[in-house]
Amino acid sequence: MARKNCLVAQSGGPTAAINASLAGVIEEVLKSPETERIYGALNGIQGVIRDDLMDLTAVFAGCPERLEQLKVTPAMYLGSCRYRLDKDLSHPDYERIFRIFEKYDIGYVFYIGGNDSMDTVLKLSEYAARYEIPVKVMGIPKTIDNDLDGMDHTPGFGSAAKYIATSMREISYDTAIYNTRSIVVVEIMGRNAGWLTASAALARNSTNTAPQLIYLPEVDFSIDQFVKDVAYYAERDEHVLIAVSEGIHDKEGNYISAQSAQVDQFGHVMLSGAGKFLEGVIANRFGCKVRSVELNVLQRSAGHSTSAADLEEAAALGRYGVAAALAGKTGEMAVLTRTSNTPYTVSYGTYPIEQVANREKKVPRAWINAAGNDVTEEMLAYLTPLVAGTVQVPEQNGLPDYLPVSHLYPANRK
Amino acid sequence: MARKNCLVAQSGGPTAAINASLAGVIEEVLKSPETERIYGALNGIQGVIRDDLMDLTAVFAGCPERLEQLKVTPAMYLGSCRYRLDKDLSHPDYERIFRIFEKYDIGYVFYIGGNDSMDTVLKLSEYAARYEIPVKVMGIPKTIDNDLDGMDHTPGFGSAAKYIATSMREISYDTAIYNTRSIVVVEIMGRNAGWLTASAALARNSTNTAPQLIYLPEVDFSIDQFVKDVAYYAERDEHVLIAVSEGIHDKEGNYISAQSAQVDQFGHVMLSGAGKFLEGVIANRFGCKVRSVELNVLQRSAGHSTSAADLEEAAALGRYGVAAALAGKTGEMAVLTRTSNTPYTVSYGTYPIEQVANREKKVPRAWINAAGNDVTEEMLAYLTPLVAGTVQVPEQNGLPDYLPVSHLYPANRK
Numbered sequence: 047m048a049r050k051n052c053l054v055a056q057s058g059g060p061t062a063a064i065n066a067s068l069a070g071v072i073e074e075v076l077k078s079p080e081t082e083r084i085y086g087a088l089n090g091i092q093g094v095i096r097d098d099l100m101d102l103t104a105v106f107a108g109c110p111e112r113l114e115q116l117k118v119t120p121a122m123y124l125g126s127c128r129y130r131l132d133k134d135l136s137h138p139d140y141e142r143i144f145r146i147f148e149k150y151d152i153g154y155v156f157y158i159g160g161n162d163s164m165d166t167v168l169k170l171s172e173y174a175a176r177y178e179i180p181v182k183v184m185g186i187p188k189t190i191d192n193d194l195d196g197m198d199h200t201p202g203f204g205s206a207a208k209y210i211a212t213s214m215r216e217i218s219y220d221t222a223i224y225n226t227r228s229i230v231v232v233e234i235m236g237r238n239a240g241w242l243t244a245s246a247a248l249a250r251n252s253t254n255t256a257p258q259l260i261y262l263p264e265v266d267f268s269i270d271q272f273v274k275d276v277a278y279y280a281e282r283d284e285h286v287l288i289a290v291s292e293g294i295h296d297k298e299g300n301y302i303s304a305q306s307a308q309v310d311q312f313g314h315v316m317l318s319g320a321g322k323f324l325e326g327v328i329a330n331r332f333g334c335k336v337r338s339v340e341l342n343v344l345q346r347s348a349g350h351s352t353s354a355a356d357l358e359e360a361a362a363l364g365r366y367g368v369a370a371a372l373a374g375k376t377g378e379m380a381v382l383t384r385t386s387n388t389p390y391t392v393s394y395g396t397y398p399i400e401q402v403a404n405r406e407k408k409v410p411r412a413w414i415n416a417a418g419n420d421v422t423e424e425m426l427a428y429l430t431p432l433v434a435g436t437v438q439v440p441e442q443n444g445l446p447d448y449l450p451v452s453h454l455y456p457a458n459r460k
Numbered sequence: 461m462a463r464k465n466c467l468v469a470q471s472g473g474p475t476a477a478i479n480a481s482l483a484g485v486i487e488e489v490l491k492s493p494e495t496e497r498i499y500g501a502l503n504g505i506q507g508v509i510r511d512d513l514m515d516l517t518a519v520f521a522g523c524p525e526r527l528e529q530l531k532v533t534p535a536m537y538l539g540s541c542r543y544r545l546d547k548d549l550s551h552p553d554y555e556r557i558f559r560i561f562e563k564y565d566i567g568y569v570f571y572i573g574g575n576d577s578m579d580t581v582l583k584l585s586e587y588a589a590r591y592e593i594p595v596k597v598m599g600i601p602k603t604i605d606n607d608l609d610g611m612d613h614t615p616g617f618g619s620a621a622k623y624i625a626t627s628m629r630e631i632s633y634d635t636a637i638y639n640t641r642s643i644v645v646v647e648i649m650g651r652n653a654g655w656l657t658a659s660a661a662l663a664r665n666s667t668n669t670a671p672q673l674i675y676l677p678e679v680d681f682s683i684d685q686f687v688k689d690v691a692y693y694a695e696r697d698e699h700v701l702i703a704v705s706e707g708i709h710d711k712e713g714n715y716i717s718a719q720s721a722q723v724d725q726f727g728h729v730m731l732s733g734a735g736k737f738l739e740g741v742i743a744n745r746f747g748c749k750v751r752s753v754e755l756n757v758l759q760r761s762a763g764h765s766t767s768a769a770d771l772e773e774a775a776a777l778g779r780y781g782v783a784a785a786l787a788g789k790t791g792e793m794a795v796l797t798r799t800s801n802t803p804y805t806v807s808y809g810t811y812p813i814e815q816v817a818n819r820e821k822k823v824p825r826a827w828i829n830a831a832g833n834d835v836t837e838e839m840l841a842y843l844t845p846l847v848a849g850t851v852q853v854p855e856q857n858g859l860p861d862y863l864p865v866s867h868l869y870p871a872n873r874k
Contacts (some may be wrong), residue, residue: 058795060634089639115722205809211859212764219535220474224542224869225503230757251856253864272734284870339756339848343644347634350626353858390500419622444847445625450667456637456698 049153049180050082052368054102056188057090057166058128060121061202062209062352064158064188064358065449068123069116070364071108071156071186080372088454090127090159091166094143100124100453112449117357118439119448133167136261140173147181154182154371155310158364160189160200164379164403168444171377171399184371185379185399186364191344192241193205195405196397197381201363201375202346204356204432206215208235209348213341214249214289217258222285229286232257233321235345237293240264240409244344244421245429246289251348256287263293265418267302273331274410275419280332290320308333344409350446354435358390366394368431390431463567463594464496466782468516470602471504471580472534472542475616476623476766477774478572478602479863482780483530483535483583484810485570485600486520494786495643499564502542502868504573506582509595510558513564514538514867526863531771532853533862534763537718541758544576545583554587561595568785572778572791574603575612578817585791585813598785599793599813600778604760606655609819610811611795615777616760618770621659624648625847626702628663628703628754632670636699643700647735649759651707654823656759658835659843660703669854670701677707677822679832681716686738687745689833692747708734764860768849775805780808804845 049209052075068086075084086100087093095378106113116123131139147155163352167185175182187194192203219374221230236242240262247260257281279286294302303320321338321341330334359382367380385391413425440445452458466489470478481502483777487497500514501507520527527582529836530537559571588595601608606617628646650656654676661674669734673695675681706715717734735752742750749751756872781794792810799805821857827839853860 060637089637094637119633120630120638125635127640145832154525205790208858213762215859216761216763217757218536218867219763220757222865223474223503223504223536223540225539225868225873231689238737248857248859253866282871284866337757339758340754342753343631343634343751344627344753347630348627349630349633355858386706430857435858436855443662443844444622444769444849445629445662448633449627451636452667454639454699458825459639 049146049150049151050400052081052084052154052156053087053094053146053147053150053152054124054158055083055090055093055158056088056124057126057163058189059160059346061188061190061346062190062205062349063356065119065123066117066357066360067186067188067201067364068200068371069113069369070361072102074365075370076103076107078368078372080375086124088162088322089125090129090132091143092127092129095139095145097146113448115440115447116347117361118352118437120347123449123451125454131166134170135173136175140419143170144173144179151270152178154184156186156367158182158188159264160191160194161185161404161406164399167379167439168377168403173375178348182371182374182376184367184375185402186367187379187381188360190235190242191239193239193406194380194402195303195407196402196408199394201250201356201360203374204353206345207248208243208353208433209241209345209351210245210341211248212351214246214257215285217339218249218254218287221256221287223283227280227284229280229288229328229332229334229336230324230325231290231321231328233290233292233319234339235254236263236291237340238263238406238408240291243291244409244425247421247426248433255283256285257289258283258286259288259419260421261290261419262409262414263291263295265412265414266297267294268296269327273327276328276332288387291322292320293333294320324407349448350439351438354431354437355432357437361395368443370396387427387431463565463658465565466495466565466568467499467501467561468570468572469501469504469507470536470538471540472603473576474540475602475604475758475760476534476619476763476772477616479533479537479772480531480774481600481602481615481778483527483570485776485782486516487527488779490521492786494784495568499707500538502545503539503568503762505545506543507555508560509553511560512718526587529861530853532763532766532851534761537863537865539868541689541830543582548591549583549587555572557584558587558593567594568598570598570600570781570785573601574601574608575818575820578813579822581793582791582813582817590795591748596785596788596790597622598781598789599816600781601793601795602774604656605650605653607653607820608795608816609821610816612806615770615844617655617776618767620656620759621662621843621846622767623658623759623765624659624755625662626765628671628701629668630666631683631753632701635670635701636687641693641694641698641746641752643702643742643746643748645702645735645738645752646702646756647704647733647741647752649755650677650705651690652677652820652822654705657703657705658839658863659841661835662843662847664800669697669698671703672697672700673702674835674850675704675708676823676828676834677705677709678825679828680711681708682710682820683741690742694748704734704738706734709778764853765785765863766851767847768851769846772853775809776822786809801841801845807825
């Protein structure tokens with residue numbers, strides 16, 4: 047007899063949309079007659095190994111408003127891990143994991159994550175195939191970095207892009223207020239892929255030309271050329287806003303951030319960011335007011351400023367992944383394809399995990415201008431639909447009323 | 461015959477509500493039969509000295525929707541300055557300024573700003589009194605720091621508090637995802653007054669205890685005690701979120717930020733923040749995952765996340781200031797008084813500038829707990845109504861559609 051229960055987990059870094067995918071998975075499982083209960087593993091695959099499961103049917107069945115609240119809650123309701131399963135399928139982790147699946151009568155596993163998490167999906171599906179265990183394993187994508195192969199864009203990216211573009215527009219207003227020269231460098235996440243940094247370009251409109259300069263990690267960074275670029279816009283505009291990826295590096299591959307170091311009270315060296323380093327370069331060369339801003343973790347966790355398009359797609363991918371697994375698919379990842387840009391439409395499907403895991407999709411060179419200091423119109427056309435629409439978050443005393451995650455604190459753990 | 465025209469300017473640091481006060485001023489002037497045109501001086505009092513005025517009647521008369529857009533636009537539509545008028549009223553600036561007032565038939569001046577800006581209001585009103593010039597000068601308050609004497613709280617503070625509390629709640633979700641110890645230090649603006657840092661406490665609710673620790677500049681900071689405080693919560697909660705003011709200092713008055721320095725590529729020393737410094741302290745003492753976040757300029761310029769209560773009050777203070785000046789008042793500042801906390805109500809009035817200018821209102825010691833690492837219930841009761849209500853910002857392609865400020869860029873200046 048087929049196993050009836052489902053297990054879902056989240057892994058990798060947080061996004062503002064990953065809980066929408068979780069809600070999509072739960073929603074679809076709850077309404078499918080082929081399934082019974084759905085369990086959530088706390089802290090990804092580690093929660094399975096530790097037998098630390100949460101009964102999600104008990105929490106969400108019959109509570110559609112709680113599922114809606116889950117969709118707008120940022121970060122990860124089930125917690126996360128950065129645990130990599132061993133290459134060798136005879137490692138004891140696998141036997142332990144599949145014993146837990148058997149204990150809870152798990153027939154379907156949904157693993158929501160990025161590149162590294164898809165490696166877990168690949169290995170679990172290989173193990174199940176090798177030992178003919180009746181467990182379907184489906185990957186549900188997420189990553190703010192937008193670097194997953196096999197799909198047009200990833201859930202979580204649109205909300206991060208919207209937060210970045212909104213913040214850049216607001217910083218450009220903040221930068222323009224004095225009639226003296228002022229330069230601001232904003233450091234944006236994405237060490238190897240420049241998608242997030244590129245989204246800073248959305249801050250521009252017919253009257254706002256900031257950010258004037260955008261540097262992605264796909265192009266080698268030259269400090270001399272940077273100084274020339276800044277000099278041009280400082281002369282033209284006085285107020286200059288610059289977006290740089292945290293991962294910009296010179297042509298030898300050395301990170302720009304590694305060239306600046308902070309010494310703490312004990313004399314230990316702490317690495318500072320690329321933005322802070324370039325702040326120093328500008329202060330020295332231009333002698334004007336200069337500031338660096340790191341958007342930091344809010345890029346990925348700002349639930350109060352998400353893209354409606356992104357959250358809808360994230361939930362739809364969760365639902366689609368469940369339907370595909372129930373239809374017998376395994377070792378695949380739910381993906382979306384952009385079928386049209388105007389009007390913007392997408393279709394859903396699945397993609398073989400072995401073609402996704404451990405690969406990175408970078409920004410094509412053709413979407414970066416020749417000078418390597420801006421993005422092209424094609425990039426803007428690609429990005430624009432992904433930040434569309436505002437999500438209303440329920441409020442409590444003027445602040446976003448997110449679903450509690452107190453079960454992630456030790457006092458409430460098994 | 462009485463002079464008919466009005467002049468308005470903005471000065472000091474930006475806030476997300478200062479343009480709402482500007483809109484209130486314009487609104488009230490446009491509907492008052494006693495006045496004719498309203499001019500905006502670009503970059504505060506410097507714009508008057510340079511004769512750099514903008515005809516606001518031409519921009520806003522008959523365009524109520526444009527005034528509404530101005531209310532939600534962050535930073536400063538008229539630009540700002542940090543210019544301090546000379547103590548000596550015989551300084552040539554004064555004659556120049558009052559000649560410009562005469563040229564434009566200015567009878568009423570509205571100056572929107574904080575402590576230092578009120579000093580400008582004081583001096584202009586003294587000069588007008590001394591030479592019996594028929595110009596009324598009215599201060600309109602603003603500052604995210606909430607440190608102005610003579611009023612319950614300042615416009616701009618509520619929106620900044622809401623942004624900080626929302627961000628802290630989101631960072632607490634981001635911090636809790638791994639089942640390993642993680643500590644985050646968030647550095648918040650307010651060098652001498654801890655009001656903004658205190659607002660981090662609003663992030664808590666019945667299920668969220670983060671931030672567990674809050675350090676204001678009103679209490680001397682001890683690194684040894686800090687390490688003990690962090691150790692307690694790291695043991696209890698694993699995930700610890702800490703709010704610190706940028707201005708925390710030891711009992712000798714030395715800023716904690718000054719104890720950490722970054723050396724740039726040229727060997728120059730750049731000061732780093734208190735948060736970055738404490739990140740180093742925690743990394744050394746606890747050896748766990750630790751991160752520091754600086755909320756930076758978005759605290760004051762995040763127009764996408766403002767408090768409806770704040771924006772309403774900011775506009776009302778602008779309108780009230782105009783009515784008071786037309787009624788003959790001068791050398792005063794429009795203020796608000798909290799008349800009740802439940803339900804929250806305020807009343808408007810004016811306050812003599814000489815009792816406001818150059819003073820700072822700090823957090824009372826009684827609103828900080830005995831250990832100096834948290835705020836009290838009184839503080840929470842004070843803060844809660846100030847962040848109430850959400851403001852809908854018009855959108856364009858998924859981003860906030862703010863009123864253009866391209867007139868602040870050199871290509872479009874006189």
